[in-house]
Amino acid sequence: MIIESLHIKNFKSHRDTYIDFDTGISIIMGGNGAGKSSILEAISFALFKQHTSKKIDQLITIGQKRMSVEMRFIVNGRKYSILRERTKTSSKALMKVKEGDQFHPLVSGDRQVTTEVQELLEMDGDLFLNAVYVRQGEIADLIEKTPAEKKEMIGRLLGIDSLEKAWKNMKIVLDKYKDKKLRLEGKIESFAELKEELNSKKEQEDNFKIEIKTLNREIEEKIIETKLIQEKKEILDKRGLEFEKNQTLLNSKEQFREQLEKTKKDLDWQLTEITRKEQEIDKLKPKLSRLEVLKSLEEKGKELKNLNKDKERLINILNDIERFEKILTDNEPYYNDYSLLNNDVNSLQYAKDQFEGSRVLSQQYTARKLKVEAKMNEALEKTRDALEKSNHILNTHFTSVEELETHLSTFKPQLEAKLQKTSKNVHEIQKELSNLQVKNQDLEKPIDELEQVKDRCPICKSTITPEKRYELINDYQTDIEANIVRSNDLKEKLMEIEAQKENLDLQQSKIQSINLGILKEYLNSVEEDNKEIESINSNLKELQEKINILEGIEKDIKVKKSQIDGIKGKYENYISVKGSLESLGDIEEHSSHLNEINTSLRDLKKKISVLMDIAGESIENLPEEIVYLEEMNQKYQRLLGELTQKDALIKRQKETEKLIQETLEEIEDINKNIVELKYNEKSHERVKNEWNLKNEELNQLTGKKQLLNGQLDQISISIKELESKIESFQKYKKELNNLKDFLKLLNFIRDLYGKDGVQKDLRNISRPLIEEKTRELFERFNFEYSDIKLDEDYDVTIYGPTGESSLDMISGGEKIAVALALRLGITQVLSGGNLELIMLDEPTIHLDAYRRQELIDLLKKMSIIPQMVIVTHDTDLEDAADNILRIEKEKGTSFLVES
Structure with missing residues (x-):
């Protein structure tokens, strides 16, 4: 892939x-x-x-x-x-x-x-990752780990660890079925006890059936007795209910009659009270005729008082208006002068506002100028310090950054070339020293073998003479000594070159501390600061002219404000009086209103005189007389309201008398019904007790029967369960035999997954394949090794020009080569030999510097x-x-x- x-x-x-x-x-x-x-x-x-x-x-x-x-x-x-x-x-x-x-x-x-x-x-995914994915530290582990750890690691890559896990997990499965086998054996042993228990349960079942049959007879007899008493009880229950119903109704009617008697008595009293109140109304009515005249007289008195107050207020306003008009005439010239001066000040203030920012802006520019000058001086100081440090490092006397930059452009490449050449020389000498060390190790091995075998060549196994043996040892020893001399020379040369390299590294480190970029930034900053200072000086010159104009305006404002302060009091007096005069209103309107009030006063006095003549009697204490008559009027009105209930009360009185008569007749009829019932409460109570006793006895017999039926059902269920268990005994026996055979099969499978089973076979099959693929990689990598062997613990033995060697006997670089080839050999086996990725x-x-370099060289x-x-x-x-x-x-x- x-x-x-x-x-x-x-x-x-x-x-x-x-x-x-x-x-x-x-x-x-x-x-x-x-x-x-x-x-x-x-x-x-x-x-x-x-x-x-x-x-x-x-x-x-x-x-x-x-x-x-x-x-x-x-x-x-x-x-x-x-x-x-x-x-x-x-x-x-x-x-x-x-x-x-x-x-x-x-x-x-x-x-x-x-x-x-x-x-x-x-x-699958696990195999892909093991084949293609080389995890962190795996190559180092193939070198450094113990044989046991390497065996575990290679086993994990080959998937053997999953077989080991399966072998361990099989024990859990085996233990589970062993527990099941023990439970089955226990069940079979309890078979005899189950048969005895079944017989006992059947005997109990028969006893319960006999006892239930006896109870059924007793229950039937008790039901007949209970029914006879119940019929008698139901007749008495019916009479008792009728008696209680009539008795309750009688009590209710008696209570209703008593309530009607109380109501009639109350109505009689209320009618008597109404007659008394009619007499009182006739006495109050003539005295209330003066009330309306006295109230009108009181109202006109209040009106007369209010008109006199308004008259006095208008006279005061007219006097104030005359006084305020004189003050305005005296202060009007000062008011006009103050307004003119104030307008002048406002005009000057507007002009001042146009120039006010100039002073603040000038202060800001001055402060900015000081900051920029300080920043520029700081940049200049840093430039001088950096240039001085650079001269000290380079042992030069440059006065400008340009001179320093020109020098570094030629000096730095020369220094780097020297350093690269020195590093290369160090690496070559270290490599040659390592090769000499390996050669000496390879030469010491045949010397040890010659000293042990004495008369046989360690390589070809042919017989040799003592002289030949001595000659071989001497030749090997001579080569070793020559290599040691060469190594010592190389070590001295290496120390010398390393000292040179250290000195060059120090120079390079110092030169790298010189930062031309920062120096240029400092110079650029100084140049920009100079430009900004020139701009600030130009702005300050323009602002100073505006500040001069501002100072002249401020002087004029000060003079005008002094004049304003001199007439401010008279101006404020004018404004205050003018506002007061405006708030008093028009003088003609007030005069007209005063005439109207005088006319109203004359008319009102005439009306009061007429009302006093009508009142007749003395009215020295008018308010108290009015209060007394109003209280009398309230009482009169209340009595009139109460008289409206008279007709309703007479009607209710007649209806109540009729209800009383009807209720007496109903009470008489109820008493006749009670006598006709002939109900005896004690006889009724005796029959109820007898019925309760019989019913309780019946319930006890029924409860006992239910209990016995429940116990019988429980025993029947137990019998069925026991019969089912006994029937399943043969199934348990057969299941136990099958389980024993299955356990044998599981043990056999577990042994297959064990260390001596498939694990061993897989190691034995994979080991020669890994050796073959690794051997092919030796050839393709052009290694000096001719063969590789892995023992049962995957411990590595290789064969090269010097014969058989373990990993501990070869150099660090060779270990890396073998480890890489071995890991890729494992990958080839896992991928079926078709490795593309x-x-x-x-x-x-986890590799030291030397081995890391060797691995890098191999990967190249x-x-x-x-x-x-x-x-x-x-x-x-x-x-x-x-x-x-x-x-x-x-x-x-x-x-x-x-x-």
Whole structure:
């Protein structure tokens, strides 16, 4: 499978990321947490809907409602497209195949798409990830981990760990069926007890049936006795009800008669009172004739008083008007002068307002000028300091930024070239030292073997003489010593070059601290500040002319205001009196109104005289006389109202007398009915008690029968259950035999999944395949190794020019080569040998600097796999890349940086 493109929307931290994948090595670069590994997870999600989140909803970007992953890829020369979408509540999946120039739908739905991908790739999601996806630290683990840990890791990749898990889970299933077997055996053992219990229950059933039959006879006899008493009781119940009904009605009529007697007595009293009130009205009527005359006389007196008040008020107003007119005449010249001066001040104030802002603006410009000058001086000081520091670093005496820039444009490239050359020399010497170390290790091994075997060549196994043996050891030793001498020379040279490199690094670090950009910014700032100061000076000159005019206006306003203050009192007196005079109204209108009041007073006095003659008697205390007569009138009116009830009371009196007579007749008829009933309450009570006693006895017998029937039903149910259990005994026996056979089968299956079963077979089958694929990779990588062997624990043994070696016996670079080849060999086996894609997640993690460099060198040479995707934050891997994809993250959103 070759991936062509990937488009992810709202997937984890990726809002909208589109990636075109090419063949060769594609490096996905970015810092920790930038969202690199999410790209590999999106590929796994698109193909198999597999992900690392606890819940699938957590794949959706926070704050978004929908996410989607769309991937295009090639398998066996055909192009396919997969789209998976997800919301909080629903999902969608669609797979298409390209026919001609267009993609056509192939299958839809999550499960159907996943099944189609599995059939197309001939592997499920777990196998795909184990085959194609090399997780963080796997290559380092193949070097550093113990044999047991490496065995567990390779077992996980091959899927053996799932067999181990199945073997462990089978024990849970076995334990479950063993418990069932024990329960069945217990049930079968209790069979004899069940038969005894059944016989006992049947005997109890017979006893209950006999007892119920006896009770039925007793109940029938008791029912006959109860019915006879009940008939007698029903007759007495009927008479008792009739007696109570008549007695209640009699009591009610007696109470009604008593109430009517009380009502009649009350009506008689009320009529007597009305006769008395008629007599009182006749006495009050002659005295009320004076009331209206006295009230009119009181009203005219009040009117006379109000007219006198109005007359006095008008006389005062006319006097005030005459006095205010004289004051206005005296102060009118001052009022006119004040108005003219005030108009002049307002005109000058308007002119002042036109120039008032000039003074404030001048102050603002002056303050701004001081700030700009301070800023310019600060920029100049910073420029001088930066230039001085640069001269100190470079040991120069430049007086301008331009001279410094010209010098750095030639000096920096020369320094970088020297540093690059020195770094290259250090790397070459380190590489040669490492090779010499490995050669010495390779030379020491045959020396040890020659010292042990004595008379046999360790390589060809032929017999050798002691002289030949000594000669070989001496040759090996001479080579080792020569290598040691060379190593010492190289180490001295390395120290010398590293010292030079350190000095160059220091110079470069110092030069990098020189920031020409900031120096230029300082100079630009000074230039801009100078321009601004010139503009401010020009504006200040214009403003000063306006300020001079403003000061002249302010002087004129001060003189005018002094004159206004001198006549302000007389002006205010004029305004005050004028307002008062206007509020008093017209003098002619007031004079006319005064004449009208004098006329009204003469007419009113005549009317009062007439009313006093009509009243006749003395009216010295008029208000008290009126109050007394009004109280008498209220009493008179109240008595007249009460007299209106006289006819209604007489009518009610006659109706009450009639009702009393009718009620007496009804009481007599009720008493006759009570006598005719001949009801005896004690006889009735005795019959009721006898009936209750018989009924209670019947209920007791019926309750006892119901209890016995319930117990009989319960025993019958128990008998049926026991018979069913006894009948199922044969079924339990048969089920137990079947269960024993099934347990044998489960134990056999569990043994198959065990370490000595399929696990062992799978290891034995996969081991030679992995060896074969890894051996092929040795040849394709041009390694010096000729063969590789894996024992039962997947411990590695390799064969090279020096013979057989373990991983511990070879150099760090060789370990990396073997580990990479072994991991790719496992991948080839899992993919069926048709490997087109491999994905590596942080392959250099947990490796030291030397081994990391060796792995990078190997990846640079790798061309045996059509497409390789590497996720890393290691910038050294960029040298191995055909394509570089940079991922960055800002404000929680990951995105692809355009290269």
